[in-house]
Amino acid sequence: MAILITGIGELTTNDPASGELADAAVVLDGAHIAWVGPAARAPDADERVDVAGRAALPGWVDSHTHLVFAGDRTAEFEARMAGKPYQAGGIAVTVEATRAATDDELAANLRRHAAEALRQGTTCLETKTGYGLTVADELRSARIAREVADEVTFLGAHLDTGPGYLDLVCGRMLDAVAPEVRWADVFCEEGAFDGAESERVLRAARARGLGLRVHGNQLGPGPGVRLAVRLGAASVDHCTHLTDADVDALAGSDTVATLLPACDLSTRQPLAPARRLLDAGATVALATNANPGSSYTTSMAFCVATAVLQMGMSVAEAVWAATAGGAKALRREDVGVIRPGARADVQVLDAPSVTHLAYRPGVPLTWAVWRRGQRT
Ligand code: NIG
Numbered sequence: 487m488a489i490l491i492t493g494i495g496e497l498t499t500n501d502p503a504s505g506e507l508a509d510a511a512v513v514l515d516g517a518h519i520a521w522v523g524p525a526a527r528a529p530d531a532d533e534r535v536d537v538a539g540r541a542a543l544p545g546w547v548d549s550h551t552h553l554v555f556a557g558d559r560t561a562e563f564e565a566r567m568a569g570k571p572y573q574a575g576g577i578a579v580t581v582e583a584t585r586a587a588t589d590d591e592l593a594a595n596l597r598r599h600a601a602e603a604l605r606q607g608t609t610c611l612e613t614k615t616g617y618g619l620t621v622a623d624e625l626r627s628a629r630i631a632r633e634v635a636d637e638v639t640f641l642g643a644h645l646d647t648g649p650g651y652l653d654l655v656c657g658r659m660l661d662a663v664a665p666e667v668r669w670a671d672v673f674c675e676e677g678a679f680d681g682a683e684s685e686r687v688l689r690a691a692r693a694r695g696l697g698l699r700v701h702g703n704q705l706g707p708g709p710g711v712r713l714a715v716r717l718g719a720a721s722v723d724h725c726t727h728l729t730d731a732d733v734d735a736l737a738g739s740d741t742v743a744t745l746l747p748a749c750d751l752s753t754r755q756p757l758a759p760a761r762r763l764l765d766a767g768a769t770v771a772l773a774t775n776a777n778p779g780s781s782y783t784t785s786m787a788f789c790v791a792t793a794v795l796q797m798g799m800s801v802a803e804a805v806w807a808a809t810a811g812g813a814k815a816l817r818r819e820d821v822g823v824i825r826p827g828a829r830a831d832v833q834v835l836d837a838p839s840v841t842h843l844a845y846r847p848g849v850p851l852t853w854a855v856w857r858r859g860q861r862t
Contacts, residue, residue, distance in 0.1 A: 489514045489859070490531035495539035495838050497522075500810040501825035512542065514830040517858040522824055537834050540853055541842070543805060545609025545831035546786035547812030547822045550723050550744055552641070552777035553599045553613045554592055554627040557583025559778045563752070572705070572753035574677045576779045577617070577645045584617040584627070593630045599776065600634050603784040606850070609831035609857040610812070610821040612773075614671060616641030619651075621659050628666040637816050639669035639699055643679055643687040652683055656690035664694040669720070671699040674710035681709035688717050697817065703727045705755070715739040721771065721815035726750055726758045733759070737766035742815040744771040745807070747792040749781035761798035771811030772804060787843055787851065794844035801841050830859035 490513050497510035504522055511528035513521035521529055562576050584592065600611055613635040615627035624642050631638040640663045642655040660670070670691030674684035678701075688698050697720050702710020704724035711732040714722035722736070723744040736743050745758040763770050772789045775781040786808050793804040813822030820829045835842065836853035843851065855862045 487516070487533065488520060488531035489533045489535065489856070490528055491535050491537060491542065491832065491834070492525045492528055493536040493538050494525070494542045494834075496541040496840065497824065498541070498543035498805060498840055499824040500544060500806060501823050504825065512824060512832060514832070514856060514859045517830055519824060519826055519828050519830050521826060535854070537854070539838055541835045541837055541839050542832055543835070543840055544809040544822050544824050545833050545855060545857060546607050546808050547610040547816065548603060548608045548773050548776070548784070548786055549612045549637070549721065549771055549812035549815040550746060550773035550775050551611060551613045551784075552616055552775070553596050553635075554615060554631050555580050555584050555617045555778055556587035556591055556595060557778060562779065563782070566752075566754065572780060574645065574673065574675060574705070580617045580778055581619050581645070585620070585623050589626055589630060592627070593633065596630060596634050599784055603776070604855060604857060604862055605852065606785055606787060607833035607852045607855050608784065608786055609833070609855065610636045610816070610818070612637040612639060612816060614639040614641040615663065615667075616644035619645065619647050621654070621662050624659055625662050625666065628663050632666060637669065638667045639671045640664070640667045640691070640696065641671045641673070643672040643684070645673070645678060652679075652686065656686055660690055660694055664691070664696055668697055669699050670696040671701060673701040674713060675701065675704055675708060676706060681713055684710065684713055685717070688713070688719070692717070699723065703732065711735060715741045720817050723773070723775070724749070724758070725763070726755050728759055728762070733762050733766045733768065736763060736768040742769045742771050742811065744773050744815050745793070745797070746773055746775035746781060747789050747797060748783045748785070749775040751792065752782070753780050757792070757797050760793060764799070764803060769811065769814055770803070770807045771815040772807040773812060773815075788848070791844045791847035795847065801844055805840050805843070830856055832856045
């Protein structure tokens with residue numbers, strides 16, 4: 487069934503062939519976009535939705551979340567707001583709760599958060615394992631994630647649980663989980679895995695055919711960014727503490743710098759240096775890092791507003807980073823863009839322009855969302 491979305495006052499396509507269009511229309515045919523252009527020239531369709539001058543754009547692509555979890559860390563958050571520093575050790579609290587949960591409980595929690603994200607315009611969602619940290623718990627986390635998320639990442643190397651754990655991750659755990667996922671990630675940070683350990687994890691993952699992602703330079707400077715670039719990772723995420731050499735390395739590479747502003751705020755870190763990265767020519771994505779510890783939000787709009795209000799990104803840069811940038815970080819060409827053949831993932835704002843995402847921060851502006859051509 488073809489759906490004509492017409493009366494779009496401002497259409498952000500992310501397609502260089504169309505650019506930004508005024509008084510535009512989009513036709514969705516099944517799960518894909520069939521036509522994009524001026525409303526006056528739109529073809530007929532089975533259903534017509536007039537959005538009365540509102541702005542439309544691709545659905546958000548949230549390329550970094552940790553949503554296979556159980557439990558709650560409100561007390562840790564309260565302590566942090568009272569001045570206690572964020573430490574990666576809090577991950578262990580969620581690991582314990584996750585191991586104790588049933589498959590059904592984990593799946594229900596993931597579905598609840600994915601639905602919450604979708605209501606706010608997120609139509610493509612990546613999520614990770616990493617709160618299981620045994621072969622059986624990582625495997626079930628990956629299987630549960632596959633049922634819900636568009637992209638799944640193995641993060642067995644989230645926390646070192648003791649002697650022999652790295653061998654386990656690089657051996658039996660990867661053997662078990664690799665067939666279920668597309669990506670592998672490692673938390674390369676003091677208190678988690680150092681550069682050499684992280685490289686070992688990434689090489690073992692690559693040997694099993696997985697694409698690479700890295701958590702790097704989150705809590706302090708470190709080797710994560712340059713390791714990610716050297717190994718050709720699709721993305722290095724956080725990038726909060728960057729040296730000039732890190733920025734130069736990213737600028738000269740295909741590795742996307744995925745910035746997680748909600749996490750920087752929630753952990754009382756400085757905000758990632760978006761402007762330095764963009765001015766140097768690096769590719770920047772924005773994502774929520776939704777997880778119960780360091781960043782408990784599914785709001786991409788919040789990330790976009792923060793990027794504009796606090797990180798020196800223009801509205802156009804932030805919207806691109808949260809849509810096409812996320813798609814690049816996931817090496818996908820079918821999402822984050824409105825052009826014929828792309829996935830029919832479109833959001834309409836209750837606003838005349840995407841500028842309102844930053845101009846009216848905190849206001850729920852999502853008016854309509856189509857994912858794979860289905861209105862949600
Ligand atoms: O991306 N940095 C490591 N992992 C998560 C935090 C997870 C947690 O605190 O539970 C992150 O911030």
